[in-house]
Structure formats: structure tokens, C-alpha cells
Amino acid sequence: MKGLTLEIKPLEGFGELEFGSTPDEAIRYLGEPTEEEFIEEDDDFDESMIQYFDDHGISIFYEEVDGLFLSNVETENPETILFGAKVFELTIDEVINLMKENGYSDYEIEEIDLEDNEEEKGQWLIFDDALIDFLFEEGKLSNINWGAPLDDDDYYDDDED
Structure with missing residues (x-):
């Protein structure tokens, strides 16, 4: 899509697509999805x-x-931008520093086994204060997942500061 902004905005959304948006708004922004899955x-x-x-x-x-x-939102797109940096080109330490420079410092690193191979290790870099997780496989960022702040009733809380 022309003009598509692949920018992560922690606690806000993705590019011009904000948390709280509808599926139709996502389609207008990204085009038709490859697949839709409904979970009962x-x-x-x-x-x-x-x-x-x-x-x-x-x-x-x-x-x-x-x-x-x-x-x-979850992405594995290597062109994704976070705070002005192509985040998929960064090491885990560089991501930690980038997040800290932008006011997010509440993180933990969780070691995980990848797939069914106990030899291959991965790391989840989890920033609770930004509601964002970075998956590193063999030292390389492979996936980012971030979410909306929700209130106690699971409603989107757009007043989060």
C-alpha cells in the first residue's frame, strides 16, 4: 500500500491505525486481510x-x-520503525537502550526454548510499562507484539499516560 507507515506506537497503535479501531478501519489502512480467524x-x-x-x-x-x-498488533516486518529506528536491525541491548531513551524501563528477559529443539534458545524481551514484547531467536529480532492499555473491565483505556 502506498503511504503505509510501519511505525510502532507503544500504548497507541501502529502507524495511523490506533488501538480501539475497528476491523473495517484496519482494512481501509492495510487492504484486505489474507485471512480472518474468529475465536469463540x-x-x-x-x-x-x-x-x-x-x-x-x-x-x-x-x-x-x-x-x-x-x-x-504483531509484526515480523523488517521495515518496522520504533522511535525512528528500524527495530529489526537492532540487537537486544540496542532495543533495551532505545526503549529506555524513550521512557520505558520496566523490562525483563525471559529465556525460552525454540520450537521442539532444546538446543536452540530464544529470548522474550518484555516491557510491561509499554505493553510490548520482542522475540529474539538466535540473537536476532524475529517478532514484536504490543497491545492496548485496558481498564479493569477490559475496555480500551485511551487515557493511559
Whole structure:
């Protein structure tokens, strides 16, 4: 898409697409999704939906509370920008420094096994204050997932400061 801005905005959204947006707004911004997946309500989760935009390396997650609203974004697109930097080109230490420089310092690093191979290790770099997680596989950033601030009733809280 022309003019598509692949910029992560922690606690706000992705490019011009803000948390709280509808699936139709995402389609206007990103084009038709490759696939849409509806997840029925059960004991653990409310009804939700995922839109996959494979051409852009983006997945968008929606929660159902008085209508579907954009609650989470995931990307593996190497052109993605975070605070002016092409984030997929950064090391884990560089991402930590970038986040700290922009006011986010509440993080932890969680070691994980990749796939079924216990030999391959990965790391989740988790910033709770920004609601953003970075997955590093073999030292290289492979995936970023970030979400909307929600209030106690799981409504999008756009007053988060």
C-alpha cells in the first residue's frame, strides 16, 4: 500500500491505525486481510478475532467488548520503525537502550526454548510499562507484539499516560 507507515506506537497503535479501531478501519489502512480467524468465547477468553495481513507481515487482534476493537498488533516486518529506528536491525541491548531513551524501563528477559529443539534458545524481551514484547531467536529480532492499555473491565483505556 502506498503511504503505509510501519511505525510502532507503544500504548497507541501502529502507524495511523490506533488501538480501539475497528476491523473495517484496519482494512481501509492495510487492504484486505489474507485471512480472518474468529475465536469463540469460552471460560478463558471472550470472543475475539484475528486479521492476518501476510503481505505486510502483520497480524491484528481484536477483543469483543460492545463491538470488536483493536487490542493487539504483531509484526515480523523488517521495515518496522520504533522511535525512528528500524527495530529489526537492532540487537537486544540496542532495543533495551532505545526503549529506555524513550521512557520505558520496566523490562525483563525471559529465556525460552525454540520450537521442539532444546538446543536452540530464544529470548522474550518484555516491557510491561509499554505493553510490548520482542522475540529474539538466535540473537536476532524475529517478532514484536504490543497491545492496548485496558481498564479493569477490559475496555480500551485511551487515557493511559
